[in-house]
Amino acid sequence: MHKIGIDLGGTKIEGILLDEKYNTIQRKRIETHQENGYDSIVKSITSLVSELHGKIAEDVSIGICTPGVINANSGLIKNSNTQCLIGMPLKNDIEQALSHEIVMQNDANCFALAESSLGSAKAYDVVFGVIMGTGVGGGVVINGTLHKGRTNIAGEWGHHTLHPNGNECYCGKQGCVETYISGPALEKRWREITGKKESLQSIVQDFSDEKAKQWKEEFLENFGIGLANVIDILDPDVIVLGGGVSNIPFLYDEGKKAVYDNVFSDSIETPILKNSLGDSAGVFGACLLNI
Ligand SMILES: [Zn+2]
Numbered sequence: 001m002h003k004i005g006i007d008l009g010g011t012k013i014e015g016i017l018l019d020e021k022y023n024t025i026q027r028k029r030i031e032t033h034q035e036n037g038y039d040s041i042v043k044s045i046t047s048l049v050s051e052l053h054g055k056i057a058e059d060v061s062i063g064i065c066t067p068g069v070i071n072a073n074s075g076l077i078k079n080s081n082t083q084c085l086i087g088m089p090l091k092n093d094i095e096q097a098l099s100h101e102i103v104m105q106n107d108a109n110c111f112a113l114a115e116s117s118l119g120s121a122k123a124y125d126v127v128f129g130v131i132m133g134t135g136v137g138g139g140v141v142i143n144g145t146l147h148k149g150r151t152n153i154a155g156e157w158g159h160h161t162l163h164p165n166g167n168e169c170y171c172g173k174q175g176c177v178e179t180y181i182s183g184p185a186l187e188k189r190w191r192e193i194t195g196k197k198e199s200l201q202s203i204v205q206d207f208s209d210e211k212a213k214q215w216k217e218e219f220l221e222n223f224g225i226g227l228a229n230v231i232d233i234l235d236p237d238v239i240v241l242g243g244g245v246s247n248i249p250f251l252y253d254e255g256k257k258a259v260y261d262n263v264f265s266d267s268i269e270t271p272i273l274k275n276s277l278g279d280s281a282g283v284f285g286a287c288l289l290n291i
Pocket of ligand 1: 158159169170171172173176178
């Protein structure tokens, strides 16, 4: 069967139509316009799906990759950093509008599925896929199958507590991993330490100065403890990193060392790899949800 995958992001919605062999027939990207609210997002998604489906005559499977967590019982979106989706029955509303069944999963699960089937983690059985971007998430794939967990929260290491009285998180807790090592959190911390407003990309160009060293040290420690906790529980065969923060080269040497230093083992060797699908993991993962 042909597959349609939709990746709903904070700034763009991307859609792809694949044939049975995962060849791309059509791909299209539109803007999300969060400011126009929930109904407009639903409308954008359904018209993108209809447009892609219009390219072929036969039926398709439809998978959607969304930010946030989908409550296993109610189907409502919770804990999304695209705030207008919180508490909304997105899956149900899209199915109603399309009169077609869909499968929906969060972006970290789609990322893990895509990288384990088509990307960097292809050679491994137990894969922990990490997204470090606007938020921090994770997904677990075991032998090609997504491990969603009983309550659909497996892999959500971004909301493990790193510092009990630490930074406030939108999820209602304090000190979550996400509030330290997401892109916005890292840029905010840089402003606090140096007084300078800079993008992550420019921050990581130069660590000669003492303040920059302090920022990097804190980042490595938070990254190290956060992922070491994951390894202690899951002990995956590989960890693959995605999202904007995953483009920082030092995560794959110094970052890896910081993780190893905190794992409860003296013979740790878990590979920590960069993704190979880049921005495309979301749409491909969405297509793979139906398998
Ligand atoms: Zn949190």
